[in-house]
Amino acid sequence: MSLLASEDWSRRALAEDWKVLTGGQIEVTEPATGQPIGWVSRATAQDVRASASAARRAQKAWAALPYAERAKIFRTAAALLEANRADYAEWIIRETGGIQPKAMFEIDSVLHLCHEAAAMPTQAQGCVLPSAADVTSIARRVPHGVVGVISPFNFPFLLSSRAVLPALATGNAVLLKPDPRTPVSGGVLLALLLQAAGLPRGVLHMLPGDAEAGEALVTDPDVAMVSFTGSTAVGRRVGELAGKHLKKVALELGGKNSLIVLDDADFDLAVSGGAWASWLHQGQICMSAGRHLVHEKLATNYARRMAEKARVLPVGDPFRQQVALGPVITQQQLQRVDRIVRESVAMGARLLAGGTCQGPFYAATVLADVTPAMPAFREELFGPVVSITAFGTDAEAAALANDTEYGLSAGIYSRDVARGMALARQLDVGLVHVNDQTVNDDGTMPMGGRGASGNGSRHGGPANWDEFTQWQWMTVRGTPPAYPL
Template sequence: MSEDLLCSGVWQGKAWSSGWNALQGGILDVEEPATGQTIGRVSRANAADVRAACAAARSAQKAWVAMSYAARAAVFRKAAALLEANREAFAAWIVRETGGIPPKAMFEIDSVQHHLFEAAAMLTQPQGLVLPSEGGCTSITRRVPHGVVGVISPFNFPFLLSSRAVAPALAAGNAVVLKPDPRTPVSGGVLLAVLLEAAGLPAGVFHMLPGDAEAGEALVSDPAVAMISFTGSTAVGRRVGELAGRQLKKVALELGGKNVLIILDDADLELAVSGGSWASWLHQGQICMSAGRHLVHRDLAQVYAQRMAAKAAALPVGDPHTAPVAIGPLITGRQVERVDRIVQESVRMGAKLLAGGRCDGRFYHPTVLADVTPQMPAFREEIFGPVVSITAFGSDAEAVALAADNEYGLAAGIYTADVGRGMVIAEQLEVGLVHINDQTVNDNGLMPMGGRGASGNGSRHGGPANWDEFTQWQWLTVRNTAPTYPL
């Protein structure tokens, strides 16, 4: 295969010319959120396709893990090099299919490259421990692959969130079956499949099957799959956990968030506004780490809200493929309706609408709500839209109590001039990620990403967590001579 990985003509709504169109579940039209146009087509997987892929993956896994570590590592390094050579074409798909601005697409590509290099590095890391032993016995414990790992990825950062599970799972010696979100089958699946195939990954080790709930439930329930890695909504995550639990499968759930940004009375207001804007409006707020609640000390709340409203009014909204905008479209019309429902219900309950609160098709304008109380949907529900929700507090203890008044536990940010004060608050927050003097949307391939409560089951992706998630311990003892026993 040439290094021009993406065939010409893919923008004209033609069928994707690849082997992944041999699935039996019909056709998925790839829709551009900004225009509603069909920009490609891929085959849809049904339950029978999933069963066949899982069986094939199980058969291929043993040969994959038996390859030398150098040969396996070379696949990931080659994939990273091919991605660098094709970054503009890959970015164009991410922009058009997800509605994200070009810098967001480039961030995904840079992050995937990082994950690929980290996957290659995993192959030369220690994979076990020598345990205490006596009597001529050697006792070790080692990490061994699960076998087949199923990955279900979301629409918002599809290339990154597929790759961050697929790459380390493969590096750990597993075969992988990926089901990308049906709204982003190219960015979430085809791009990665093309990349790994071109990099020399052996046939059968990785299967990519776009599909809907039928394919997802078949993947979670298949007896050949030993582990499920799911990233998506809390509601669907509960269903995935239920199905996996019936078969006692390992399951990693990275779910939603209603994250808090706490701005204390001694905070640098300019930096807090900058961070808050990023945390709620990046990629239209369609990020699990987005700041869903801005908790601002009452001495700063009014001016903070005013500055946020001024910034919202200045942000350009439009098609990121054709114009230099800051805010692109939401993924579907249904999501626009959900965001607007939360905003309008909160306004009827007494929240002050200072900016936005309106849409043009799938473009929801950046919105600022002040005087939000814990009873309002803007405080309680994950919005997944470009909405800043501001609640005032009077003391550090009240800020901590407001932060805890929610079932989610993913991310938090604290702005303060007193780092010690920030640490005291941070230690009281039951979240997986917390940042002092930074906002909530932070990510890199070395940190263990995941949440608590309704944000996840304590599983993690990234860095040292990859060995924990994608392998299991095996105890091995070796003796020169077998012992005798008294029975």
């Protein structure tokens, strides 16, 4: 049976049970058509408070559950997800505006994360420390208690799961607040999946909402840690509130990522990678290439080839048409992308393709001769724009790439791997790929950035233990010592 038909979730949220919350309804809109495709219940601060209290009560029993039983839930979730792939993909396509391969990538990634989560309860969770002969000294990882997760709109199913699954696997209860633009893909789908897999009642709460719910989650006394993925502006506010309340916070924020094409690069592969890095999901990815830094010997041909690609890429409704680019998520974001392009052209950038929109659809766009003073160079685009800047030396490429407050991802193309690695070591980023583009993800790697791209926190692989648990020191003596006082 379809998981989407297994519970009456419409116009509700998961707060121990599926129920109508106190904040009214959120209308779920299909960005390609502007039409409503569903409703969920909106959480208020009052609802967050009640759920946080309930999650804290449920967490101890969940953490005490035998590890084999906890692991089985995640394996069951993976099997259920595989069986519901088509229904889940339809919601991701319609709600996010992504093309079908993007939806399938999300589903495949979450399948991987389910298996990773299933493995975590069986992993070593501490170590024995040196100590005196009559003392056993242990350092062990223990859950925080209740973890709050605030996830974004662009890859909602994946980016909610990336935090929720390891947080649960390490013994925490979770409050999940998905982006109000994608509450089904970012919240309902995961809640239904884990509920059907046997997750105990009260361990996961899924609370769609706006800034009121988000601030309540960050400041609630029962929430010990917050994982936030989203814009740098909102991330600064989350970090400020979390710090004020002495909470651990993991921030994965925006990026102004550089794709560097050296003069000895495989030109065709660099063009292919560059197109993928800026136009995948309309460029609405934190790791998208916001700058194409191309050696001056190649820059003219690179711009020409990109423009040729841009002019033939089909743009439209990904649910009803075979397209390469879908809609920009909101009219506000589309206007922001258009402003950046227009202002950069007014300052001297050459518009070689695109720069136009029809309804919610923005054409694949190419800007050449972009300088560091232009908005296309400085601002995070989050739209389908290739912004090309030429450089003369490797040192100049490194300086241009580092000329930003962000520090998330970078890609370098060069046939000389040693040269590429030498350049990579100069870049102030959390992720760097030699002979690949900037958009790479894998549930086994530590994902995160520096500077305005994040606070140094990481999600994925070994970093999950660092983020979702904390050290506890325990000593055990056979006989209590006698003290001189």
